[in-house]
Amino acid sequence: MTAVDNTQTSSSSRRTIELVVLVGLVTAFGIISALVRFPLEEGEKLRDVIGIIIGAGLTFIFYSFLYRDNPLFKIAENLYVGVALGYGAIITWRQSLRPEVYDPLFRAVTSEAFWHELSYRVVPIVLGILLMTRLSKKHSWLSRYSYGLMVGWGAGMGIFVVTDSYILKQLEGAIRPLQKIVTDPDVAANLSFFDQAWPVVGSLVILIGTVSVLFYFFFSVPHKRLGSGFSRVGISYLMIAFGASFGYTVMGRMSLLIGRVQFLMFEWLKIKQ
Amino acid sequence: MWYKRTIPLVIVFVIGVLAFAHNYVPYPEADDFREHMTKWFMIIGGFGLFLGAYSLLHMHVSRIRRMQPGWAYSAFVFIGAAGMIIVGLWNDGYGPLESAPSTAKTWFDWGFDYVQIPCSATIFSILAFFMASAAFRTFRARNVNAALLLVAALLVMFGRVPASESVGAWFGQQGFFPKIADLIMEFPNLAATRGILLGMSLGAISQSLRILFGIERSYMGVGD
Amino acid sequence: MTRGGFTALHFLLAAVLATVALCGGCMRKGVRLADLRAALPDASTVRLYDRPSDDGSALILEWGKVDDVVEGVSYAVEVAKSADDFETRQFKTVKVELTEDSLKSADPKYFGFSEANKKFYVATILPAKLFPPAGAPELTADHIKKLVADDVLSKEQSKLILAEMASDTPDEKLTDEEKACRKWLRRLKLYPRVMQLADEGKLPESKVQRAIRAMTDETADDALSGGDKADRRWLALLAAFIEKRDTKQRDQAAKAINKGVYYVRLAATDGRKKAYVLQDREKVVYSGQARVDTFKRFKLNNLVFALAFSGIVLAFIQIARRNPNLFIRRIAGLEAVDEAIGRATEMGRSVYFVHGLGSMGELATIAAVNVLSRVARRAADYDTRITVTNINPIVMAVSQEVVQQAYTEAGRPDAYDPDDVALSATSQFSYAAAVTGRMVRERPAAIFLIGSFMAESLLLSETGASTGAIQVAGTDSEHQLPFFITTCDYTLIGEELYAASAYLSREPRMLGSLRGQDIGKAFMMIAMVVGVILLTIAVAVAWFDADWITHLVKVL
Structure with missing residues (x-):
């Protein structure tokens, strides 16, 4: 019992400390922003400065999630979801519904234009409305007509696209001679044994890797004995590839972080570069 | 019931076959068909956004109504969405505060630049921390596969930073580490990616066929 | 020597030099007619199709x-709408x-890889x-x-517009005022089109x-x-x-223009003179008509x-229907589905x-939704709450249908709450945050992360x-797989994702399709190995040509 009480008191006292720290950080942020950004400099607009301060505040709040969930993060998260939703709605209206539905039909310039535009759009508009039947429990099956169209399209197109860009392109890359012929006799004479052997080794590495990874995906062959060894080679290839791809991304992600730090330094705190 | 099940499956089949076949036909009508379908999906997607927005807001209304823990935070979704939609529609994005439209930034742009951009850029950059913790997670796994992954990751990462050249210079091979990184990307990585893609292609074709022929219909909510 | 004589000598020298230079220029510029004729192909090899x-x-x-065409020769293909148009010089x-790019072999998309294409x-x-x-x-x-006569434009305005019509200053060099004027001109350019519509009776007078x-x-x-x-916006519409x-x-x-019959003649030219393909001393005129083809042979x-x-795949689906006992190996990630849901229930x-x-x-x-249907069904059976997070409204609609159906099939339709399958957010990173x-x-x-992901994968x-x-x-x-591998207990890689629904359904026909995939993979493995061996031998010994193997899988 005492142990439980102890943890409760310790967690509640920790919460108090965290709250105090949080309030302190927010106050500090406010004071620093006010000191650095006000009074406004020549050519600065009030709303832009407020915008930058809000942006900097949101940056700190999202990083605070790395420590743990907190009230400010919850506010920022919900606000962000809302803003993104509003932005998406306006953009959809401006780029899709207004030019494709509202303008051609409700603001048609002539009757010819109206009928012409309607003939192209009547099907997707009906399907779009059918999609809305999801809001009713009884008629929601009607939305199947709309998404059936998309699934069918995706499946049919998929066969073609996959054959082109995965099967043919990859086979084209895979099927090539282990050693390219060197036509220039002068170059050929200067090649050391290592220079000649190296491309062959590389091509073999790729061929073995591709075949063993493909083997790893076999579903109807038990991975036992020889098969087990071969699929293990495949797994090793996969792991090295995943590692390589992981390592390859690290620098890109670091530069994003640096970008945020630069925003805070140069735009919020106005430290001169 | 044929109109609940059969017609949707027929739609899937017919559109699927057309989507597949039109790629092999040079008729100009085939290109028109593809363009039309793209436009159709855009329009249906536009309606879809209404549905999505309704669903998102409904979820938050329910949270508030049921007074679920943290329900008050849901109010900020409405504040954000309403703010953006109002400034987006009002005066074409210039908002109530600008008397006449000018070439200056609209309030809608303001919301995008100072709320949405900092938020997405910050969340994106959190990945830098998460990559470290993910790597550590793998390190703790302590098996052969994890070791292979980590070693490859370290070699490629190190080969791509400028410091690797000075380290290489210590033992007289300046380009050693970049070369190793290139070799890993060029050989095992290429081989594995190719294997994954080739396997995936068959999986994709097989799934598409199951869908076109109505063998797989669980996406319709119709069990087997 | 007198001063005058000196000048005369100079003059003579200059004249000689100029003549030599001129002749040289002529020789470089012009090609002899005989050489042009020699560059002409045999009339029997010319085809219009x-x-x-x-x-x-x-x-x-x-x-x-x-072969051996003199430098400076190119070909001119003259195209006319009728044979008589050549007489009146109405041809294009x-x-x-004479470069590699003009050879028939440069465009395998339409002409294939035949070795003979290099000769045309x-x-x-x-x-x-x-x-x-x-x-x-x-x-x-x-x-x-x-417009001025109708009193809609003032004289000053018309001057401005006429000046702008004549101006050819590029956009980026204009002042703001001139830019505005150019925009205005762009609007005015609609005038003849509007009048045309009005004449056709397509636009009422008021409009x-x-x-x-x-x-x-x-x-x-x-x-x-x-x-x-409002008028300006309407004009834009x-x-x-x-x-x-x-x-x-x-x-x-x-x-309609493409459907016509066209008449063509071929000439070798040096830019000035032309030598035409002749037959019986007449210039040969070929005629032909384009048509819409029915199949893209390059595909x-x-x-x-x-x-x-x-x-x-379809064959194996049929086979599996008759012989339902197929062996399918264990896929750890999919075996874990039950374990995960069971743990959530506990x-x-x-x-x-x-x-x-x-x-x-x-x-x-599509694969993700199919997996969802299996997962939702199991969750409904165990009476465990399932929450589906969505970013795409249409995927959400489908997911709702799928989950609702799963609850109905499990006999508890009331347990389905659409708020559990709601849209979480509408953009990539707000989705990650939410x-x-x-x-x-x-x-x-238990968390299932299934579908096509981008940078948010690791965040989630x-x-x-x-x-x-x-x-x-x-x-x-494939770029997100490393992040899932490092952070998730089980990861379905590529093909395993597509196979997941079939595997979880345990339905013979579905499993048959997996067997079909294996045969396909075996074929590809053999094709790769055999292809590489053949090509390597072909390169090493050069006894036979194996390029056709690469042509078979070439994407055009």
Whole structure:
């Protein structure tokens, strides 16, 4: 019992400390922003400065999630979801519904234009409305007509696209001679044994890797004995590839972080570069 | 019931076959068909956004109504969405505060630049921390596969930073580490990616066929 | 020597030099007629035919390559609408340089990989490009005069516009005022088109007046207000309509032009003189007609592969129907589904199903929805709450249908709550923020991350891992696989994702399709190994040519 009480008191006292720290950080942020950004400099607009301060505040709040969930993060998260939703709605209206539905039909310039535009759009508009039947429990099956169209399209197109860009392109890359012929006799004479052997080794590495990874995906062959060894080679290839791809991304992600730090330094705190 | 099940499956089949076949036909009508379908999906997607927005807001209304823990935070979704939609529609994005439209930034742009951009850029950059913790997670796994992954990751990462050249210079091979990184990307990585893609292609074709022929219909909510 | 003599000598020298230079220039510039004739192909090798595998927009003239052609010679293909047009010089010329790019072998898409293609030159004749359809009527000074006469434009305005019409200063060099004027001119250019519509009776008088009012108003966009602004917007809609109508009419006219019979003759030229292909001392005129073809032959390899693999899969589906006991190996990630849901049930916590960013037309999303149906059914059976997070509204609609059905089939339709399958957010990173926030607060016992993901993958899976949930990920996005591998308990890689629904269903026909995939894979493995061996031998010993193997899988 005492142990439980102890943890409760310790967690509640920790919460108090965290709250105090949080309030302190927010106050500090406010004071620093006010000191650095006000009074406004020549050519600065009030709303832009407020915008930058809000942006900097949101940056700190999202990083605070790395420590743990907190009230400010919850506010920022919900606000962000809302803003993104509003932005998406306006953009959809401006780029899709207004030019494709509202303008051609409700603001048609002539009757010819109206009928012409309607003939192209009547099907997707009906399907779009059918999609809305999801809001009713009884008629929601009607939305199947709309998404059936998309699934069918995706499946049919998929066969073609996959054959082109995965099967043919990859086979084209895979099927090539282990050693390219060197036509220039002068170059050929200067090649050391290592220079000649190296491309062959590389091509073999790729061929073995591709075949063993493909083997790893076999579903109807038990991975036992020889098969087990071969699929293990495949797994090793996969792991090295995943590692390589992981390592390859690290620098890109670091530069994003640096970008945020630069925003805070140069735009919020106005430290001169 | 044929109109609940059969017609949707027929739609899937017919559109699927057309989507597949039109790629092999040079008729100009085939290109028109593809363009039309793209436009159709855009329009249906536009309606879809209404549905999505309704669903998102409904979820938050329910949270508030049921007074679920943290329900008050849901109010900020409405504040954000309403703010953006109002400034987006009002005066074409210039908002109530600008008397006449000018070439200056609209309030809608303001919301995008100072709320949405900092938020997405910050969340994106959190990945830098998460990559470290993910790597550590793998390190703790302590098996052969994890070791292979980590070693490859370290070699490629190190080969791509400028410091690797000075380290290489210590033992007289300046380009050693970049070369190793290139070799890993060029050989095992290429081989594995190719294997994954080739396997995936068959999986994709097989799934598409199951869908076109109505063998797989669980996406319709119709069990087997 | 006198001073005068000295000058005369100079003069003589200069004249001699000039003559030599001139002659040299002539020799360099001109090619002797005999050499031009020598560059002409044998008339029997010249053919005019419809370009294969196309939409009927091109004719091809082909002729045999002549060796040892003198430098400076190129070919001129003259195209006319009738044979008589050559007499009246009403023909268009397509120039063909003697380069590798002009050889028939340079375009395997239409002509294939035949070795013989290297011995022919081809010229592509695009009738609609050579004889373009009549354009829309242009704005002329007469139109402006008429507008002034009608009192809609003032004299000063007309001067401004006429000056702008004559100006050819590039946009970036204009002052703001001139830019505004150019914009205004762009509006005025609609005038002849509007009048044409009015003449055709397609636009009532009141709308014509409105259009003229809007286009003659020189006020800049951002200084407009009220009714004028509405008129300006309406004019933009009218312009869009006119543009669409024009494009459509132009396309139709182009099609009609492409359908015509065309007459072609071939000449070798040095830029000035021409030597024509002759037969019985007459210039030969070839005639031909383009037509719309029925099949893209260059996509034949795609069709064969697609149909072959489809055939294998369908055959195995049939076989499995008759012989349902197929062996399918264990897939750990999928065996874990039951374990994960079971654990959630024991702990009394929920199961999360996190969709990727893909739209409903993407194969990975379709696979994800299929997996969802299996997962939801099991969760409903165990009476465990399942939460589906979505970013795409249509994927959400499908997921709702699927989950609702799962609850209905489990006999508890009332347990389905659409708020559990709601849209979480509408953009990539707000989705990541919303879902990770929820994960941290609700601490689900099991998380499924399935579909096509982008950079948010690691944000979701790392947060999920930190909450201690069992995680099963599946994606075809090969760049995100490393992140799932490092943070999730089980990861379905590429093909395993597509196989997941079939595997979980345990239905013989579905499993049969997996067997079919294996046969396809075996075929590819053999094809790769055999192909590499054949090509290597071909390169090493050079006894036979094996390039046809690469041509078989070439994407054109």
